Amino acid sequence: MIVYVESPAGGGGGVKERCEIVEEAMASALLEVSMTASAAVRANAQVQRLGDLRIGEQIGFRSMQMRGVKLAIPQPLRSTRVNNSVRISAVTAESSSPVFQDSLKRAVAKKAVELVKPGMIVGLGTGSTASMAIEELGKLIAAGKLKDVMGVGTSYQARVLARQFGVKTVDLNDVNVIDIAFDGADEVDGQMNLIKGGGAAHTMEKVVNTMAKKTVILVDQSKVVSELGLTFPVPVEVLPFAISPVLRSLVALGGEPEIRSALRKDGPVITDLGNMVVDVRFPGGIKDPADLERRINMIPGVVENGLFVGIVETVLVATKDAEETVIIDLADYVKNLQQAKNDAAEEKASSS
Known part of the structure; x- marks a missing residue:
């Protein structure tokens, strides 16, 4: 069945975008919103206009394929220490490898679990970095350095990993308070606003983190960006029977929604709560995360979205200081980014 979703356009008219509904046996209708050629051009232009995102043009660009469109994505940053302060510069292609990223994730996970005290109830996030934190927490428990620690998992994966690494778990409904929660993020801006939900567990994560x-x-x-939404979509958990009206509402908000497809099965991703996930791109970025979070959640059929605003108190960033891995607070990292940008501008001005 072919349907058309009408989205707002200039001059009071509407732009109809082609959507295909594919019926699956014993599954809800799967609606897949096609990205038009013009939308691809707009997305590519937006990425190329990232500007100061992760220092923009000063740090060089690498290419990647996304939805068949060649996008220019900033490389990660490396820090160097000058006069006892951390300075930011571009990294090589080797430094942006999965091994390099995993080394940073491991370092920040080890640092984070040092905050756990005996007797605490700990929120256990979902994702690659949170998984490493669960493993490191298990090591401290096994070594006898932490006792009477209980974990509250935000997903089936988190609970399985907790049991695997010796962290006892308890159901969320059996606790009145969570002392500390660890989690990762897909994007974080300078105000500690987040996009989460790459692991499709953002609903439980938001409950636990709150x-x-x-x-x-x-x-x-x-993962540190100057503005949310320029490179990573906003995940939205949706009741399966409401998928079509929710998609129309997301288009009306200026988004480009696409149902997330599973990797090792045909059809859509289904969350631990039995719902579907829609990834919504906002090519112009997200200017007001709090307003967008509220507006998405007001759509009937939406369970929760992956914008986390005003929830987080601490963000730890793992970066490189020459050959040493350094863990610094987000505020300090953003300050270093701005200093690097200013230094690059001064160097450019002096050489011209």
Whole structure:
């Protein structure tokens, strides 16, 4: 069945975007919003206009393929220490490898679990960095350095990993408070606003992180951005029977929605709560994360979205200081980014 979703356009008219509904046996209708050629051009232009995102043109660009469109994505940053302060510069292609990223994630995970005290109830996030934090927490428990620690998992994966690494878990409904929660993020801006949900667990993550006395977000340097939404879509968890009206509403908000497809099965990703996930791109970026979070959640059929605004108190960033891995607070990292930008501008001015 072919349907058309009408999205707002200039001059009071509407632009109809072609959507295909593919019926799956014993599954809800799967609606896949096609990205038009013009939308691809707009997305490519937006990425190339990232400007000061991760220092923009000063750090060089690498190419990648996304939806068949060649996009220019900033490379991660490396820091160097000058006069006892961390300075930011571009990294090589080797430094942006998965091994390099994993080393940063491991370092920030080890640093984070040092905040856990005996007897605490700990929120256990979902994703690659959070998984390493669960493993490091298990090592401290096994070594006898932490006792009577209980974990509250934000997903089936988190609970399985906790049991694997010796972290006892408890159901969320059986606790009144969570002392500290650890989680990762797909993007974080300078105001500690986040996009989460790459692991399709953002609904439970938001519940756990909101309950926690302190939420600590663990990221490597590649996740820090100047504006949310320019490179990573906003995940939206949706009730399966409401998928079509929700998609129309997301288009009306200026988004480009696409149902997330599973990698090792045909059809859509289904969350631990039995819902579908729609990834929504906003080519112009997200100017007001709090307003967009509220507006998306007001759409009937939406369970929760991946914008986290005003929840996080601490963001730890793993970066490189020459050959040493350094863990610094987000505010200090952003300050270093701005200093690097100013230095690059001064160098350019002096050489011209």
